[in-house]
Amino acid sequence: MTNDLFSPTSLGSLVLPNRMVMAPMSRSRAMEGGIPSQLMVEHYGHRSTAGLIISESAPVSQQAVGYPNTPGIFTPQQTAGWLRVMNSVRSRGGRMFVQLQHCGRISHPTHQDGGALPVAPSAVHPDGFAFTASGYKEFETPRQLETSEIADVVDQFRHAAKNAQDAGFDGVEVHGANGYLIDQFLRDGTNRRTDGYGGNVEKRVRFLQEILDAVLTVFPAERVGLKLSPENSFNDMSDSDPQVNFEKIVAAIADRALGYLHVTEASMDTGGHIAGSPRSVDYHRLRALFPGTYIANNGYSKDRAETAIQVGHADLVAFGAPFLANPDLVRRFRDGLPLNTIDKSTFYLGGEVGYNDYPFASADLLSAA
Numbered sequence: 001m002t003n004d005l006f007s008p009t010s011l012g013s014l015v016l017p018n019r020m021v022m023a024p025m026s027r028s029r030a031m032e033g034g035i036p037s038q039l040m041v042e043h044y045g046h047r048s049t050a051g052l053i054i055s056e057s058a059p060v061s062q063q064a065v066g067y068p069n070t071p072g073i074f075t076p077q078q079t080a081g082w083l084r085v086m087n088s089v090r091s092r093g094g095r096m097f098v099q100l101q102h103c104g105r106i107s108h109p110t111h112q113d114g115g116a117l118p119v120a121p122s123a124v125h126p127d128g129f130a131f132t133a134s135g136y137k138e139f140e141t142p143r144q145l146e147t148s149e150i151a152d153v154v155d156q157f158r159h160a161a162k163n164a165q166d167a168g169f170d171g172v173e174v175h176g177a178n179g180y181l182i183d184q185f186l187r188d189g190t191n192r193r194t195d196g197y198g199g200n201v202e203k204r205v206r207f208l209q210e211i212l213d214a215v216l217t218v219f220p221a222e223r224v225g226l227k228l229s230p231e232n233s234f235n236d237m238s239d240s241d242p243q244v245n246f247e248k249i250v251a252a253i254a255d256r257a258l259g260y261l262h263v264t265e266a267s268m269d270t271g272g273h274i275a276g277s278p279r280s281v282d283y284h285r286l287r288a289l290f291p292g293t294y295i296a297n298n299g300y301s302k303d304r305a306e307t308a309i310q311v312g313h314a315d316l317v318a319f320g321a322p323f324l325a326n327p328d329l330v331r332r333f334r335d336g337l338p339l340n341t342i343d344k345s346t347f348y349l350g351g352e353v354g355y356n357d358y359p360f361a362s363a364d365l366l367s368a369a
Contacts, residue, residue, distance in 0.1 A: 013222065
């Protein structure tokens with residue numbers, strides 16, 4: 001039987017009814033204290049027909065916070081809020097992983113206890129602006145983590161994974177992408193360390209390996225995913241040779257038998273892989289190096305996603321903004337229904353508008369299909 005977007009598959013013992021993944025999308029709708037809100041309970045519940053939901057990024061500590069009104073997963077109150085989200089998703093038959101994040105240098109002192117500097121593998125100033133509660137502010141030069149501090153950061157991920165388990169999540173995704181702390185360690189444009197966590201790629205990947213091993217003390221490997229973004233320039237990121245370096249990175253974590261590898265292909269600035277681009281990574285080679293489920297992400301249309309699954313490039317495909325604007329995206333894709341128009345101006349507006357006010361397909365659309 002030919003696989004397509006709507007054919008079932010599995011992540012270990014977790015059965016997925018289709019191959020459409022709701023991608024992580026931070027939308028700053030949490031309450032004060034980083035507690036998941038009722039808005040989020042409704043938002044994720046409405047999208048439970050996705051084969052798998054991956055939550056927006058959840059900071060693993062106050063040090064990890066990089067944006068206002070993001071839902072953390074490091075306090076009892078936050079964990080209780082996520083449990084309400086999971087109860088909503090599960091009551092509708094859905095499955096959901098939480099994405100564990102540490103923003104590193106992309107944070108700002110206004111998010112840190114006592115106005116401290118953000119931490120990073122190296123004190124490399126990022127170009128750009130941080131999103132704060134009082135508007136955009138220029139990034140500060142981060143403080144380099146001392147070698148002795150790294151074990152504590154690793155334990156932040158273990159603690160967050162335990163909270164995720166208590167909140168009822170089906171699994172966790174470790175966010176190693178998009179210019180956040182783990183990605184900052186992986187790429188040589190941001191990692192200038194001379195200790196055991198810097199230098200060649202085998203040392204730069206050590207931080208990620210230790211985090212994965214910590215999380216694996218809480219969840220079985222089949223319930224742990226990893227997100228990478230070899231070429232993404234978002235958050236002022238760069239790497240001297242992403243093809244070679246990320247082949248080594250994927251090979252270095254392949255023996256952990258993770259449930260999936262989730263890859264932002266090309267840069268978010270391009271909206272997806274550009275065939276023939278001289279700087280493009282060969283994602284087929286990365287996919288071949290990973291023995292588990294591969295989730296493709298970045299600018300996929302329905303047709304392109306179908307092709308990726310049929311030719312074996314991807315097992316699952318993640319969709320971001322289409323799921324935001326279409327709570328019933330699976331049904332719309334399956335039945336050939338038109339999609340709601342995405343309003344980017346409301347992404348971080350707060351409240352219902354641009355979050356929970358996108359309509360489900362009407363009876364008129366269904367009868368016309």
